[in-house]
Amino acid sequence: MIWVLRRWVIAPVVVALAGLVWFTLPIWLIGAAAVSPIVPGRLRPLRVMWVAIVYLTCEALLLVVMLGLWIASGFGWRLRTPYFEGIHYDLVQGTMWVFFREARRVLRLRIESEGPTPAAYPGRPIVVCCRHAGPGDSFVLIHTLMAWYDREPRVVLKDTLAWDPMIDVVLNRIPARFITPNPATGADLEAQIAELASGLDENDAFVIFPEGGNFTPRRRQRAIDRLRRLGMERMAQRAEQMTHVLAPRPGGLLAALDAAPGADVVMVAHTGLDHLVSVGDIWRELPMDKRIVMRWWQVPHDEIPVGREERIDWLFTWWERIDTWIDENRPVDLPTGRS
Secondary structure, three states, X not given: OHHHHHHHHHHHHHHHHHHHHHHOHHHHHHHHHHHHHHOOOOOHHHHHHHHHHXXXXXHHHHHHHHHHHHHHOOOOOOOOOHHHHHHHHHHHHHHHHHHHHXXXXXXXXXXXXXXXXXXXXXXXXXXXXXXXXXXXXXXHHHHHHHHOOOOEEEEEEEHHHHHOHHHHHHXXXXXXXXXXXXXXXXXXXXXXXXXXXXXXXOOEEEEEXXXXXXXXXXXXXXXXXXXXXXXXXXXXXXXXHOOOOOOOOHHHHHHHHHHOOOOEEEEEEEEOOOOOOOHHHHHHHOOOOEEEEEEEEEEOHHHOXXXXXXXXXXXXXXXXXXXXXXXXXOOOEOOOOOO
């Protein structure tokens, strides 16, 4: 019954709130302008408020459009057909293009990609493994995959993100999975991941975050302690040497690789959001005036180890490489200037 609350109560509230915000926009602008001189950062309240309004507006408009698509599909009868799935992917890509265009302009946020170009993956499905750190890194990754790599992502996300009605509705209409971290039955979780990764074609990208959560020092230590409880002392010692990432949990990735044996693997690291841990961090750093760098490495499927233990060691080796890259590419502020 929780989905009824999200879609029939929270979603209409979001749409109504967006309308109310635009109706009362002059009041919000005057209030934000009044407090800007006493808040650190150049016009911080105005810039943050505008990005929040853009996101709320995108969410409300997308919810209304998706309601229309639900009706047009025969009240949900044909929503899972390739035609309507394609429409939803186009909607997501268009919405993210609008939002990131405004976020880059207003927050002076520069996103750069390094590594193989889209031409490096012709006609080949990919499994994308990304480190998880900072708010919104999954959105940046999906936006890059769709806009630059022209891929249709299949995403594994935490179930808490389903409380955002836009995310809830759209990801229940395209191949995706909301999962509960640390479930009682890990085998069932791996089975869900394997099902989602099955049948990838040449324009698909299966996306997974092997760490299972955003990096924080406390989570890093918990991951190390967990390895020791499981009797994996060698892996725990390797995890202690990695200071910028969590020890990866290999189960989900191994299930995906077994379900998509012909896929290449793409490892992704990024810097620029990793130092944002608490709500206070996020507020102090906004407007960001930052450069986010995403580094991509392609691993052809014939270079991926076959055995389970060999694959776990291979994943840890890659995570050590990512940790080193992050240490060598710490985020820097952009030069002060006009937005």
